Amino acid sequence: VVAERVAVRDLVERARGGDPRAVARLITLVERADGPHREVAQAVAGCAGQARVIGLTGAPGVGKSTTASSLVGALRSRGERVGVLAVDPSSPFTGGALLGDRIRMQAHATDPGVYVRSMAARGHLGGLAVAAPEAVRVLEAAGCDTVLVETVGVGQSEVEVVGAADTVVVLVAPGAGDSVQVAKAGLLEIGDIYVVNKADRDGADIVVRDLRQAIGVAAPEPGAWARRIVRTTATAGVGVDELLEALDAHAAWSLTSGEGARRRAARAATEIEALAVARMRAELEASWSSRGHSAVVQELAAEVAAGTLDPWSAVDRLLAVKEA
Amino acid sequence: VVAERVAVRDLVERARGGDPRAVARLITLVERADGPHREVAQAVAGCAGQARVIGLTGAPGVGKSTTASSLVGALRSRGERVGVLAVDPSSPFTGGALLGDRIRMQAHATDPGVYVRSMAARGHLGGLAVAAPEAVRVLEAAGCDTVLVETVGVGQSEVEVVGAADTVVVLVAPGAGDSVQVAKAGLLEIGDIYVVNKADRDGADIVVRDLRQAIGVAAPEPGAWARRIVRTTATAGVGVDELLEALDAHAAWSLTSGEGARRRAARAATEIEALAVARMRAELEASWSSRGHSAVVQELAAEVAAGTLDPWSAVDRLLAVKEA
Numbered sequence: 076v077v078a079e080r081v082a083v084r085d086l087v088e089r090a091r092g093g094d095p096r097a098v099a100r101l102i103t104l105v106e107r108a109d110g111p112h113r114e115v116a117q118a119v120a121g122c123a124g125q126a127r128v129i130g131l132t133g134a135p136g137v138g139k140s141t142t143a144s145s146l147v148g149a150l151r152s153r154g155e156r157v158g159v160l161a162v163d164p165s166s167p168f169t170g171g172a173l174l175g176d177r178i179r180m181q182a183h184a185t186d187p188g189v190y191v192r193s194m195a196a197r198g199h200l201g202g203l204a205v206a207a208p209e210a211v212r213v214l215e216a217a218g219c220d221t222v223l224v225e226t227v228g229v230g231q232s233e234v235e236v237v238g239a240a241d242t243v244v245v246l247v248a249p250g251a252g253d254s255v256q257v258a259k260a261g262l263l264e265i266g267d268i269y270v271v272n273k274a275d276r277d278g279a280d281i282v283v284r285d286l287r288q289a290i291g292v293a294a295p296e297p298g299a300w301a302r303r304i305v306r307t308t309a310t311a312g313v314g315v316d317e318l319l320e321a322l323d324a325h326a327a328w329s330l331t332s333g334e335g336a337r338r339r340a341a342r343a344a345t346e347i348e349a350l351a352v353a354r355m356r357a358e359l360e361a362s363w364s365s366r367g368h369s370a371v372v373q374e375l376a377a378e379v380a381a382g383t384l385d386p387w388s389a390v391d392r393l394l395a396v397k398e399a
Numbered sequence: 400v401v402a403e404r405v406a407v408r409d410l411v412e413r414a415r416g417g418d419p420r421a422v423a424r425l426i427t428l429v430e431r432a433d434g435p436h437r438e439v440a441q442a443v444a445g446c447a448g449q450a451r452v453i454g455l456t457g458a459p460g461v462g463k464s465t466t467a468s469s470l471v472g473a474l475r476s477r478g479e480r481v482g483v484l485a486v487d488p489s490s491p492f493t494g495g496a497l498l499g500d501r502i503r504m505q506a507h508a509t510d511p512g513v514y515v516r517s518m519a520a521r522g523h524l525g526g527l528a529v530a531a532p533e534a535v536r537v538l539e540a541a542g543c544d545t546v547l548v549e550t551v552g553v554g555q556s557e558v559e560v561v562g563a564a565d566t567v568v569v570l571v572a573p574g575a576g577d578s579v580q581v582a583k584a585g586l587l588e589i590g591d592i593y594v595v596n597k598a599d600r601d602g603a604d605i606v607v608r609d610l611r612q613a614i615g616v617a618a619p620e621p622g623a624w625a626r627r628i629v630r631t632t633a634t635a636g637v638g639v640d641e642l643l644e645a646l647d648a649h650a651a652w653s654l655t656s657g658e659g660a661r662r663r664a665a666r667a668a669t670e671i672e673a674l675a676v677a678r679m680r681a682e683l684e685a686s687w688s689s690r691g692h693s694a695v696v697q698e699l700a701a702e703v704a705a706g707t708l709d710p711w712s713a714v715d716r717l718l719a720v721k722e723a
Contacts, residue, residue: 113711116709116711117711119709120703120709121707123704123706336704343703347710350710351717354714372671373664375668377664377667379447380664382444382447384444386529386533386667386674389671389674390671390674390678393671
């Protein structure tokens with residue numbers, strides 16, 4: 076354990092110095108959560124809140140990766156250090172998408188001021204709700220000024236992770252299912268900034284009009300953030316400056332309104348609860364297997380399969396055994 | 400409670416008689432799990448194992464719905480009663496897909512011997528691992544001879560639900576990411592029958608060759624199921640008879656080998672464990688909120704957000720409070 080602690084301290088030191096391999100190794104430790112992940116958590120805890128965290132989500136095909144790449148370019152030209160976390164917990168079909176991301180992010184592949192990382196925290200203790208904020212803190216420890224958390228797929232847990240960011244950007248594009256999909260996904264509630272990408276295409280005006288109506292940009296509550304709609308053509312870099320301006324405006328508002336502090340606390344609460352439930356579940360399962368409860372489960376399962384018992388009554392019996 | 404029990408008994412009676420609205424109502428009760436769902440579970444428990452359950456999965460665009468629809472047609476022409484459960488737990492973007500399903504299944508919309516149901520068990524206690532098998536038993540109670548469990552999206556939990564079926568059919572198609580995606584998704588392990596759909600297209604031969612190599616159809620273990628590859632063009636109904644023949648062969652093998660009984664017991668065990676964990680989690684959360692632990696979570700979250708505490712140590716404290 077002492078050796079591991081020393082190694083983690085060394086890794087954190089190297090990450091602070093900008094060593095991308097050290098950053099990658101630390102995120103892997105966090106993701107696996109079966110080694111010295113607690114030491115990593117302790118070492119980077121103090122860096123919480125040092126970066127602004129931007130969440131980026133939208134349906135497949137709206138241009139998330141291209142937009143992310145343009146945004147990274149714009150932030151880099153300001154001299155910021157940038158981390159990109161592409162999250163994808165639910166889909167087993169990620170190979171292609173992740174590969175695509177990496178290829179599109181290749182513009183920044185040799186830039187030492189950009190860290191790109193994909194996370195598919197399947198099977199991880201507590202899932203992305205635990206692993207992603209920890210990875211964000213690693214990137215903060217590495218000196219990132221901005222961390223972009225981007226969804227690869229469109230699963231519920233990714234939307235939750237992204238929706239907990241300091242600023243949430245929702246991308247839509249004409250012809251990509253657009254407004255209906257956004258509404259279905261509950262994205263009309265979580266976005267601070269809406270980007271209508273591929274704004275040079277037919278139908279972009281309709282998407283803007285629908286969005287404007289749906290999110291009520293015209294009449295925000297007093298003191299509330301006035302949600303913005305930005306048009307971009309990310310492939311040509313058009314509109315990226317406007318997006319950056321909207322992001323800065325939201326960051327300034329978050330600071331003065333106290334919303335930023337509120338979101339960070341809420342994010343930490345979600346993380347703690349997810350981790351607590353995951354740990355209790357792991358303890359429960361360990362106690363089942365050590366006390367022979369898996370044999371009881373097998374017996375009960377045979378009855379359910381045979382139709383002589385319903386699963387709710389089976390669980391009544393299982394939990395009664397556990398408590399006995 | 401007495402009134403509810405009577406109503407459930409009445410619903411089950413009507414479902415047995417083939418009333419589609421009664422079937423729909425029972426599945427809704429099961430899905431919500433906040434009403435007389437235990438009565439439903441008890442009422443249909445005895446029907447477990449009456450239908451054969453076919454799981455159908457594959458990446459988007461391979462033609463799952465068209466294949467399902469052809470298969471339903473073929474089973475109907477044998478006089479079977481058929482249930483179709485389209486599961487989609489993870490994606491928030493389901494509106495279009497589900498709508499598409501319903502439209503494609505419209506060939507059977509007016510057929511009283513076919514029940515079609517979409518399930519997106521987000522937020523359900525225990526998720527699809529609990530809701531889907533219960534819905535299958537409702538369909539069994541309604542006299543279905545075959546229940547087709549089809550994934551709409553490609554999330555991990557859907558693959559788990561489908562992978563627990565009596566017979567698992569994995570669909571691929573040329574040009575749809577094909578073999579690589581199938582390998583990434585772990586589908587090379589779970590399929591009993593592989594369908595290469597859109598077999599009239601360029602590249603179908605390559606997909607078949609890759610699959611043959613990857614799953615090792617040439618050399619099954621002695622006594623094991625020799626996994627089959629079937630070519631179909633579902634839009635034209637080509638190959639559906641061969642698929643049906645492969646399904647029957649697998650059903651016969653499952654019976655003689657004992658694999659069918661083994662899978663049903665394993666499915667019930669998974670269901671019991673998922674329900675047990677979900678119930679313990681619900682009890683834990685109820686105990687937290689009743690004992691003021693959410694205030695403790697808020698305090699700990701403030702420390703994590705401020706960088707003075709790491710989340711693992713926060714959970715140590717939270718669970719210590721709980722036990723105190």
